[in-house]
Amino acid sequence: MLHVELVLQGLINGSMYAVIAVGLTLVYGLLRILHVAHAGLFTLGAYITVLITNATGSLPLAVLAATLVVGVAGMLVYRLLYEPLLDRPPYVALIASIGLFICMEESYRIVFGPYGNSFDTMQLTQRITIGPIGMAAADAAMLVGAVVLLTGLGLLMKRTRFGIAWRATVTDPAMARSFGIDTIKVRYVNFFIASALAAAAGALVAVLNNLVEPTMGSVPSYKSLAIIVLGGLGNVGGTLAAALLLGVIEAYGTIYAGAFLDRDAIAFVFLIAVLMVRPQGLFAAR
Amino acid sequence: MRRILPLLALAVLWLMPGTAPAQDVVKIGFHAPLTGFAAADGKSARQGAELAVAQANAAGGIAGKKIELVVYDDEGKPENTIPLANKLIGQDKVAVVVSGGYSGPTRAAAPVLQRAGIPYLSAYAIHPDITRAGDFIFRTGMMGEVQGRAGAKLVADLLKKKKVVIVAVNNDFGQALTAGFKEVAPKFGIEILKEHTFAMPDRQFGPLVAQVKASDPEVIYAPGYFFNAGPLVAQLRAAGVEATIIGQEGYDSQRFIEIAGKASEGVIVTTSLDRDSTSPATRAFIDEYEKAFKDRVDMVAASGNAAATVAIAALKKAGTDPKAIRDAIRAGSFDTAIGTLSFNNLGEVKKAVQVQVVKDANFHRFAIIDDLQFLAPPEK
Numbered sequence: 001m002l003h004v005e006l007v008l009q010g011l012i013n014g015s016m017y018a019v020i021a022v023g024l025t026l027v028y029g030l031l032r033i034l035h036v037a038h039a040g041l042f043t044l045g046a047y048i049t050v051l052i053t054n055a056t057g058s059l060p061l062a063v064l065a066a067t068l069v070v071g072v073a074g075m076l077v078y079r080l081l082y083e084p085l086l087d088r089p090p091y092v093a094l095i096a097s098i099g100l101f102i103c104m105e106e107s108y109r110i111v112f113g114p115y116g117n118s119f120d121t122m123q124l125t126q127r128i129t130i131g132p133i134g135m136a137a138a139d140a141a142m143l144v145g146a147v148v149l150l151t152g153l154g155l156l157m158k159r160t161r162f163g164i165a166w167r168a169t170v171t172d173p174a175m176a177r178s179f180g181i182d183t184i185k186v187r188y189v190n191f192f193i194a195s196a197l198a199a200a201a202g203a204l205v206a207v208l209n210n211l212v213e214p215t216m217g218s219v220p221s222y223k224s225l226a227i228i229v230l231g232g233l234g235n236v237g238g239t240l241a242a243a244l245l246l247g248v249i250e251a252y253g254t255i256y257a258g259a260f261l262d263r264d265a266i267a268f269v270f271l272i273a274v275l276m277v278r279p280q281g282l283f284a285a286r
Numbered sequence: 287m288r289r290i291l292p293l294l295a296l297a298v299l300w301l302m303p304g305t306a307p308a309q310d311v312v313k314i315g316f317h318a319p320l321t322g323f324a325a326a327d328g329k330s331a332r333q334g335a336e337l338a339v340a341q342a343n344a345a346g347g348i349a350g351k352k353i354e355l356v357v358y359d360d361e362g363k364p365e366n367t368i369p370l371a372n373k374l375i376g377q378d379k380v381a382v383v384v385s386g387g388y389s390g391p392t393r394a395a396a397p398v399l400q401r402a403g404i405p406y407l408s409a410y411a412i413h414p415d416i417t418r419a420g421d422f423i424f425r426t427g428m429m430g431e432v433q434g435r436a437g438a439k440l441v442a443d444l445l446k447k448k449k450v451v452i453v454a455v456n457n458d459f460g461q462a463l464t465a466g467f468k469e470v471a472p473k474f475g476i477e478i479l480k481e482h483t484f485a486m487p488d489r490q491f492g493p494l495v496a497q498v499k500a501s502d503p504e505v506i507y508a509p510g511y512f513f514n515a516g517p518l519v520a521q522l523r524a525a526g527v528e529a530t531i532i533g534q535e536g537y538d539s540q541r542f543i544e545i546a547g548k549a550s551e552g553v554i555v556t557t558s559l560d561r562d563s564t565s566p567a568t569r570a571f572i573d574e575y576e577k578a579f580k581d582r583v584d585m586v587a588a589s590g591n592a593a594a595t596v597a598i599a600a601l602k603k604a605g606t607d608p609k610a611i612r613d614a615i616r617a618g619s620f621d622t623a624i625g626t627l628s629f630n631n632l633g634e635v636k637k638a639v640q641v642q643v644v645k646d647a648n649f650h651r652f653a654i655i656d657d658l659q660f661l662a663p664p665e666k
Contacts, residue, residue, distance in 0.1 A: 009492030
């Protein structure tokens with residue numbers, strides 16, 4: 001029984017990592033930028049969700065607003081920060097991204113205060129039981145939300161014109177352009193989708209924890225980097241699998257290795273172990 | 287020449303000693319994590335200390351001189367506090383320093399201030415090594431070990447329960463509280479079923495909750511901060527765990543109750559601040575703080591206020607000679623927001639532990655553990 005719950009809790013955490021990390025891997029796949037400020041957009045999504053829910057009383061409206069606003073914010077980050085740096089070496093964009101992330105965290109603290117914000121009335125507090133397995137409605141929302149979002153993303157990539165354009169641009173931007181694909185538009189849409197996913201993850205975490213803080217992005221910022229490396233940089237499917245696997249490993253690690261290994265260290269021990277055996281990542285083709 | 291003039295002006299400015307004449311103010315140094323991961327506690331500590339200074343100034347200051355609180359941000363990082371301690375000593379020439387920071391930064395600054403012979407008061411940092419830096423270092427907050435012992439007494443004597451699971455944050459705060467709890471647990475016949483840790487940034491406790499549920503304890507002793515405790519308590523109750531949850535001063539913030547919502551009802555904490563106290567010093571602090579900052583008091587604000595209050599009282603009694611201030615703190619008894627404080631030979635505070643319970647979304651008095659012999663902090 002304990003093991004069923006541990007795996008389930010691991011999958012819940014893993015699906016949160018997945019939604020964040022997939023956005024990161026989309027950006028990396030397209031532009032070869034390690035987009036650390038992604039975690040700042042995740043935090044922004046969480047703040048918007050809590051503030052709009054408290055103002056209007058409607059969680060769905062708040063989540064919608066969060067994804068739209070943060071999606072646009074992501075496009076602005078691309079336009080104002082990354083685009084001018086595209087012809088520089090990749091570490092320039094990485095340093096800029098880290099700078100933006102720190103700037104965002106401190107701005108949240110100045111604007112919203114250091115104590116963090118909560119929903120006026122806690123959201124999704126019911127308990128769902130299926131046979132002997134029980135979980136909080138917020139946990140279920142995280143699982144279902146991740147499945148819906150990631151399936152939607154999968155369909156978008158496989159079945160739509162945008163998906164074809166995106167994949168073509170990732171494979172060979174020059175060739176894609178010569179076939180009439182607007183690769184600049186692809187980049188904007190890419191940032192919109194990636195950032196909207198981060199916002200959705202932020203909203204789900206806000207509901208789960210009933211707490212949104214300026215620094216809530218700091219752990220996801222580096223852990224999702226570990227995940228996309230594990231998944232084979234730029235590989236969406238691999239990122240998903242790595243996120244879920246890490247979630248489950250962490251769940252077990254918390255219980256059986258917690259006395260000597262910090263939960264946040266587990267991701268990196270796992271990362272080092274995998275890179276020693278498979279330097280291209282768990283799921284990348286050679 | 288024209289080019290040289292601005293440079294010359296700069297050099298002169300740079301070489302000029304200090305800015306304002308220092309005779310008309312008495313300076314108290316202060317550091318706290320105003321930015322970074324602990325910024326919430328930093329803000330509370332700072333507001334608490336500022337209130338103490340404002341009140342003392344309104345009452346005439348120190349022998350007619352205004353008190354100035356010189357505030358620095360330590361970001362919660364030990365490496366930041368050594369330069370800023372030196373700055374407080376050499377540049378600001380403060381008479382006494384109050385730490386509104388965590389153990390790491392406070393521990394780093396203590397030897398620097400000890401060497402300079404400047405009295406240093408730690409408001410709520412709990413690491414035992416802080417006061418061991420020397421005779422100029424004092425602590426107005428409870429040591430973790432002391433509070434851990436009080437936790438065990440609460441479980442066994444007041445609640446009459448035995449089976450405990452410990453879920454602790456894996457830093458000095460959690461370790462010290464756990465050590466104190468475990469030190470006296472056998473004496474009380476407390477059985478510790480399992481012991482788990484989590485990291486300070488953790489907010490999702492699903493796996494721990496599943497394990498605690500499987501252990502089925504009577505009591506969960508869970509050292510952590512309000513930003514851990516809020517989600518932890520909510521997730522424990524959401525999973526149907528009904529065991530009594532014992533928190534510590536890290537829980538002592540209205541934010542804990544807001545985050546955990548209904549799940550916070552019945553959670554018992556060991557802390558320094560008694561919301562139902564009738565002591566004039568405590569009442570005045572709670573009323574004035576809530577009026578001044580339009581926010582609810584918390585343990586950190588009360589502790590920052592108490593440490594600053596002790597510093598001001600010592601300055602009033604002893605003037606600005608650091609040795610005289612040290613002796614005044616050592617010999618004195620101080621009426622503060624967290625009760626009447628006096629110090630032992632090591633500079634550790636001697637005071638009662640407040641036990642508060644969450645009832646109707648507020649902290650209220652549950653009990654007071656005032657067996658000062660049982661709670662005695664180490665003397666060396």
